[in-house]
Structures are given as structure tokens and as C-alpha cells.
Amino acid sequence: MTYKIIRSAFNVLLDSELPDQDREKILSIVTKNPEVKACHHLRTRTSGHEEFIQGHIVFDANLNIEDAQKIVNIIEKDLSNLYPKAEFLFKAETSKTLKDCRHAPHPS
Numbered sequence: 001m002t003y004k005i006i007r008s009a010f011n012v013l014l015d016s017e018l019p020d021q022d023r024e025k026i027l028s029i030v031t032k033n034p035e036v037k038a039c040h041h042l043r044t045r046t047s048g049h050e051e052f053i054q055g056h057i058v059f060d061a062n063l064n065i066e067d068a069q070k071i072v073n074i075i076e077k078d079l080s081n082l083y084p085k086a087e088f089l090f091k092a093e094t095s096k097t098l099k100d101c102r103h104a105p106h107p108s
Helices: 002-013 020-031 065-082
Strands: 036-047 050-060 086-095
Antiparallel strands (some): 036 050
């Protein structure tokens, strides 16, 4: 019992990564948009009671950066429904072809 209390107190003080199931949910939300070709460098952490979610979202090179940013904003809004206290930082990237992208492709 004492161990659980101490561990809980330390978890609030130390940064930690969100559980794998949360990362899977995040990736699912990010990659559900058909314009998203991949998501990489996904980083999640909690600091106290705050959550931080960031990563790189890859789009086809034919998509202009303004449209890509609009999609990123939609994705962040969708994520905020699931993680209302989180801060988000996603970078939009383009790739000429998926072969140029060394990261996980969009799930089919």
C-alpha cells in the first residue's frame, strides 16, 4: 500500500510517456485522414497532470503546406476531444513518394 502511494507521488513529479494504448489511439486518429501518408517521431509525455503530444505528419508533396496545416489543425481538434488537457505540436512534412519516406506508411 505504501509503495503504491509513493510510486503515485513520484509519477506526478516525473515526466513519463503515455501508455502504448494511448499512442495507438493517437496514431489511429492521425492516420485516419486519407491525405496522411505517415506519422513519425511521435512523442508523448505527461508532466504532473499535463499531457504533451507531438510528432511529424507526412503528406504527399502535391499537397500545399496551407492545406496540410488545415488537416493538422483538424487532427489536433480530434485529438483534443480525447485528450482535452493536452498540448499538441505536430509538424507537417511532405514526401515526393512514399519510397522517400522512411517511416511507417498509412495503414490500408
